[in-house]
Amino acid sequence: MDNLKDILNFDSNAKPTSFKKGTIIQRAGEITSLAYYVKKGLLRSYTIDDKGKEHVFMFASEGWIIADLESQEFNRPTELFIDCIENSEILIFDRKSVVNLNLSNEQLLDYNRLLTRRIAVLQKRVIMLMSASAQNRYNFFLEMYPDIPNRVPQRMIASYLGITPQALSTIRAKIVKKYSS
């Protein structure tokens, strides 16, 4: 992610902002091209369905970027809320401005690589949601977000996995049993 930080430093408009835990920094329904680079803290993006139920789309800790690319690419109102799970320091930048920066070929290739990684992660997420057991989804989550499980309420992890908090609790109990027996 260091390369991307270099890229972002080219954007003289980017400024770090502090947010208190619990602050909602983006709401569904907005049209926005802003993206958020996490310098410190932890953000979450989520959607709320017709029945009022929350579904966590992703978490973003130090070094991650969080944004609603879908809304930005297709000029639609965003479906994603973004809020702070911890007090956070965020570099807010306009995705559109990245395109206008005078980036070198090497920087563009770095950016390209970053986008490709994101596609790879989303591909895995789709395949897991379609075909993997809740247990395997949880294992992948731990691998993908090693620093996050202890920083996030269990109900949000369950929501990310698409299972009930009770099901997550059962899975965790099995893991504890496995390692203690």
Place this chain on the structure above:
Amino acid sequence: MDNLKDILNFDSNAKPTSFKKGTIIQRAGEITSLAYYVKKGLLRSYTIDDKGKEHVFMFASEGWIIADLESQEFNRPTELFIDCIENSEILIFDRKSVVNLNLSNEQLLDYNRLLTRRIAVLQKRVIMLMSASAQNRYNFFLEMYPDIPNRVPQRMIASYLGITPQALSTIRAKIVKKYSS
């Protein structure tokens, strides 16, 4: 996609190949950096779960590219099979070679834009899988792939949506009823 075609034309190694309907051109377990640009025809990527059940990850008709970026980015064996739903003409290229091409800034920005669109589509897919009704997922599928429903067996569409063929049949019957009443 035209810009991407221009980009690919820079790769002198790219060659069109014909495949018969039913041919499997990539198998799960392989390590590969190949990607497939569809000149004519229709490809599908899918995974097979522990119970032997198929799950369609995506379809690719004329102008689309299909590949397993996840396996390529993280150097893991691919989880995806790719096969031909119709007789197809495919431009096979090595994703790695794109990085080595002497692309202009403008071409790299085009390529980045293409990757960003893919992220946007995958984001929507994840959100739909987590939070949308089967009916809404089908509507989005029709919007996303307008040329495909009549070219693909219903069971594959059901698999893409993560529902049973019976459930898809019920949804389609409701739509017919809505427009005929």
